[in-house]
Amino acid sequence: MTHTVIFDYGAGNLLSLKTALEKTGLTTSIGTTAKDLIQADAIALPGVGNFATSLKKLNPIKETLRTKVSEGTPLLGICLGLQLFFESSQEGPGDGLTFFKGTVKQLPNVLKVPHMGWNTLNIVKSNELLDGIAEGTYVYFVHSLYPAPQDSNIVITKTTYGTTFTSTVAQKNIYGTQFHPEKSGDVGLKILKNFAKIITR
Numbered sequence: 190m191t192h193t194v195i196f197d198y199g200a201g202n203l204l205s206l207k208t209a210l211e212k213t214g215l216t217t218s219i220g221t222t223a224k225d226l227i228q229a230d231a232i233a234l235p236g237v238g239n240f241a242t243s244l245k246k247l248n249p250i251k252e253t254l255r256t257k258v259s260e261g262t263p264l265l266g267i268c269l270g271l272q273l274f275f276e277s278s279q280e281g282p283g284d285g286l287t288f289f290k291g292t293v294k295q296l297p298n299v300l301k302v303p304h305m306g307w308n309t310l311n312i313v314k315s316n317e318l319l320d321g322i323a324e325g326t327y328v329y330f331v332h333s334l335y336p337a338p339q340d341s342n343i344v345i346t347k348t349t350y351g352t353t354f355t356s357t358v359a360q361k362n363i364y365g366t367q368f369h370p371e372k373s374g375d376v377g378l379k380i381l382k383n384f385a386k387i388i389t390r
Contacts, residue, residue: 191388194220194229196254198246200238200269202371209371212378213385223253231388232257236268236369237331240293241281243269251286258288263362263388268332271358271365275336288363290339296332300351303333308368310346316359319345320383326376328368330356335367362387 193215195206203219210217210233218225226232232254247254258264266274275285278293285293296302307327312319335354338344346357348367356367364384370377 191215191230192228193217193231193233193388194225195233195235196226196247196250197221198234198238198243200235200243202235202237202267202369206233206235206267206371209378209381210385213382215385215388223250226250226253226257229257229262231263231265231384234264234266234270234273236270238269239281240269240272240278240285240334241283243273244283244285247273247286254286255288258363261362263384264364265384266363266365267371268367268369271367272334272336274358274363274365275338278334280334289336289343289358289360291337293334294337295334296354297351302351303331304350305331308348308350310348310356310368311353312346314342314345316345316357316364317387318359318364318380318383319357320386321379322376328356328366328370328373328376330368331372332367336365 272293274288275291309325343358343360348356358365370380
């Protein structure tokens with residue numbers, strides 16, 4: 190039985206993500222230590238929180254997480270969890286997990302920030318995480334910042350709100366969404382089911 194660990198680094202939304210992942214049939218727990226990560230068959234970094242504050246809690250397990258990912262363990266980052274994949278953020282100081290080159294930027298104030306509510310996905314590249322998800326599908330966002338990757342090859346979807354930003358990334362066993370699949374109804378559950386398939390294949 191595969192075991193997915195949602196790592197608790199002080200971010201919110203843990204229980205709703207746990208419930209959603211369990212609906213896909215995954216055995217899921219909330220972890221707080223490097224030992225929890227070592228035993229995981231897949232890892233999820235949830236959203237809602239502050240970049241710099243979260244890094245303080247991630248620093249003790251950074252190398253363990255990097256090792257697990259380098260060994261091929263599937264990793265899913267949601268909202269802040271995705272932003273932590275990058276090198277830095279305009280939200281605050283600290284070095285991110287640096288899985289990808291790039292930074293995290295503030296949404297422009299031309300529209301109400303935070304960006305909160307349903308918006309569409311512009312699919313720019315096919316990926317197994319989005320199997321069965323149609324162009325223009327609506328998903329749920331709650332964020333004030335967005336990732337700006339240096340490598341366009343990792344960009345799977347884009348979304349427009351004040352600016353056009355990267356809303357899904359994927360490379361090898363690393364997947365990230367700026368939106369919240371656990372809050373996106375049947376569409377979000379389908380995306381999480383795709384992640385479950387990736388884990389169990």
